[in-house]
Amino acid sequence: xxxxxxxxxxxxxxxxxxxxxxxxxxxxxxxxxxxxxxxxxxxxxxxxxxxxxxxxxxxxxxxxxxxxxxxxxxxxxxxxxxxxxxxxxxxxxxxxxxxxxxxxxxxxxxxxxxxxxxxxxxxxxxxxxxxxxxxxxxxxxxxxxxxxxxxxxxxxxxxxxxxxxxxxxxxxxxxxxxxxxx
Numbered sequence: 001x002x003x004x005x006x007x008x009x010x011x012x013x014x015x016x017x018x019x020x021x022x023x024x025x026x027x028x029x030x031x032x033x034x035x036x037x038x039x040x041x042x043x044x045x046x047x048x049x050x051x052x053x054x055x056x057x058x059x060x061x062x063x064x065x066x067x068x069x070x071x072x073x074x075x076x077x078x079x080x081x082x083x084x085x086x087x088x089x090x091x092x093x094x095x096x097x098x099x100x101x102x103x104x105x106x107x108x109x110x111x112x113x114x115x116x117x118x119x120x121x122x123x124x125x126x127x128x129x130x131x132x133x134x135x136x137x138x139x140x141x142x143x144x145x146x147x148x149x150x151x152x153x154x155x156x157x158x159x160x161x162x163x164x165x166x167x168x169x170x171x172x173x174x175x176x177x178x179x180x181x182x
Contacts, residue, residue: 046121048143054082054113059154062163073156073163082113084128084149091123091136091182109149123182131172136182148175 061076086109090102102120109115119139126135128149137147150173155166 046141047118048121048139048141048145050117050119050137050139051144051146052086052107052109052115052117052149053146054084054109054149054151056080056082056084056113056151057153059152059156059165062156062165064161064163071158071161071163073158075154075156077152080151080153081111082109082151083111084109084113084151086149087127088117088119089125089127090120091125093123126174126176128172128174130170131174133174135174135176137176137180138182139180143180145177145180149173150175 056079057077058080059075060078063074063076065072065074085106087104087106089104090100092100100122102122102124105117105119107115107117121139121141123136123138126137126147150171152171152173153167153169155169155171156163157166158164
């Protein structure tokens, strides 16, 4: 009889405990993921594709000629191994609305001098060892474009009435389509 009296005297507490336990079990999965981003498999990754290519030439000879009474230097070039490395770095800007998950990528271009890379939407920067300037470009969703890297080793310089080969100069260029340049 005491058990019946106890359960009759505390039914609101029993109901409260039952409700609390039920709520805890039901909401536990929601609490554990609170404040976290949804799983990556549920996110649509917005990206574009970029083809990077590298052409490398070396000036082997300079030839002098005259045009309209002025000295003109012409260079003879030969192809050299185009293998190189570049770093593509994301640039934070207002175009990325959610937390920016883009990460810097180091690419080693092989002897063929070409590599395809998929990059997240937003502004990127090309960092190329030996080149002081950093060129920026924008990748739009579903975009596909090419960036061409060019190396020229050597230069032809006019010295008085002759052309001289300067082997200590290297020119590095980055060509990005005008619509993608930032």
